[in-house]
Ligand SMILES: Cc1cc2nc3c(=O)[nH]c(=O)nc-3n(C[C@H](O)[C@H](O)[C@H](O)COP(=O)(O)O)c2cc1C
């Protein structure tokens with residue numbers, strides 16, 4: 001019987017993979033469901049096992065089952081891992097994703113699974129932490145804080161109970177690497193968390209997954225049950241979010257696990273000192289934790305050997321939006337933005353010129369193609385007024401209206417604000433109104449206070465566009481410095497970068513081209 | 519939260535009448551429960567339609583034409599985002615990112631994810647909802 005591999009990743013299913021798998025199994029093939037390789041243009045992708053190795057076909061429709069099995073399907077790709085999109089990657093974290101059956105312990109072990117955990121457990125906790133420090137691993141959730149130092153703090157705190165929490169809230173648009181990993185290689189995350197538990201002395205862990213990811217929730221729960229005996233005495237539990245972006249912020253996330261409203265806590269105390277239920281807590285992104293098994297099994301030097309400047313190791317870049325080769329591209333830091341978008345990504349999917357790319361999710365800056373020589377590195381992006389965030393790159397073609405995108409950033413902030421601080425809660429709504437006025441060219445009238453007889457030296461209501469823009473910059477400044485967390489604090493990034501790099505879209509009375517419509 | 523998720527799964531929404539019972543079961547105040555229910559976008563206080571259509575509205579889908587799909591769905595169902603049809607057939611909701619960002623516009627219809635929505639597919643899928 002022929003063995004074939006079909007992804008059961010949510011993205012592949014959204015493109016029809018279930019029907020394809022059914023058709024293949026009806027045609028007599030033995031179907032193994034894997035995670036996704038991460039190049040969505042090829043999904044549904046089918047790989048057929050042959051004596052020469054796996055032969056890929058994609059995209060495939062359910063009606064094509066027979067052609068795939070006899071090898072005559074026109075979308076024959078040959079060895080998928082030899083395609084340039086994959087051959088150019090350095091897959092440390094995602095080595096098994098799309099290759100193995102995500103829930104098979106045998107597969108995981110056969111591909112080198114648990115070696116990191118075994119190595120870690122043979123070491124005293126401090127030595128495991130030293131390895132993570134030496135690897136140079138920095139948090140992949142957004143802030144880029146060195147993971148080893150965070151672990152050290154939790155290790156050094158003395159408390160009867162400690163926790164390891166995995167942040168799988170992945171709320172940023174344009175990112176999906178956490179989801180891909182949880183669906184495609186859940187044991188890797190479990191292994192990383194168990195290593196963290198050993199290193200800091202924690203016996204309980206939580207994985208907080210957003211409710212928008214039902215497939216990842218199911219896969220993780222099943223994987224936890226299957227691996228329970230291996231990671232014991234470390235115990236894991238999945239907690240499900242409820243559609244609040246701000247719960248990705250670490251302290252809001254902890255409140256949410258505790259069953260409260262996900263409001264941001266003021267720091268200090270750091271979660272590493274007083275986190276979940278007031279105990280010392282390691283909180284890391286999925287990708288930070290999933291990078292750890294490699295570091296322990298292959299050695300910190302192997303990880304630190306690649307990278308750029310102070311950004312060591314690999315970064316799972318996610319190419320999204322209007323891009324031809326959308327998907328996951330894991331590579332050492334330092335590739336330029338242009339290489340990623342044009343060479344790897346293949347430019348826009350619509351075939352029109354690229355106008356802007358947003359890096360790092362809804363709080364990341366927009367960059368024009370003139371800045372494509374920027375190397376992918378935490379420091380370089382910060383210097384250019386942006387951030388890497390969770391390493392998602394969303395590509396837009398020339399039909400996008402940047403004033404509209406700036407408005408969306410403010411609207412999103414208003415929608416998701418936890419409400420704790422005024423610049424974010426109120427400022428974002430005022431920001432939407434301001435940008436609306438810029439877009440429509442409408443002038444505001446004097447308000448009730450301005451009409452009072454006492455207000456003699458007030459200019460009245462109407463402001464020319466230049467003054468409105470100045471006010472918008474002022475508002476951004478207030479939000480940036482007056483907000484408790486990065487939601488309010490970073491919303492100015494997309495707004496200001498749109499304003500700086502695409503001023504023509506904010507021209508007085510510029511017509512709003514229906515953004516992103518075809 | 520796990521309790522609220524379970525209740526919503528069972529009844530489709532969290533009735534205000536349930537709040538006192540939840541509060542006493544967890545030994546917290548009614549205000550606390552109310553605060554949690556209203557904070558999270560997922561929890562609803564009114565029954566939803568028999569079918570739930572969630573359209574992604576985040577940046578990556580916008581870059582692939584989500585705005586046009588949203589307008590079309592709104593027109594076909596005669597609902598605005600967040601509304602439920604009078605006959606209780608369908609609820610139209612916005613979602614901010616389903617993590618399928620390279621193949622938008624995306625939607626989740628009941629529990630089935632759908633990518634690369636175009637007007638024809640959308641019409642067919644909406645027509646299938648009874
Ligand atoms: C509004 C907001 C949303 C965030 N969303 C996420 C998220 O979805 N996933 C994540 O890992 N970190 C997110 N973060 C960053 C976390 O606060 C925190 O930095 C991260 O979990 C630390 O893990 P790391 O050191 O492994 O990156 C968010 C931060 C803010 C302010």
Ligand code: SF4
Pocket residue numbers: 246264416417418419420421422424425483484485486487488489
């Ligand atoms: S900036 Fe916004 S989301 Fe963050 S704490 Fe303040 S109100 Fe809450």
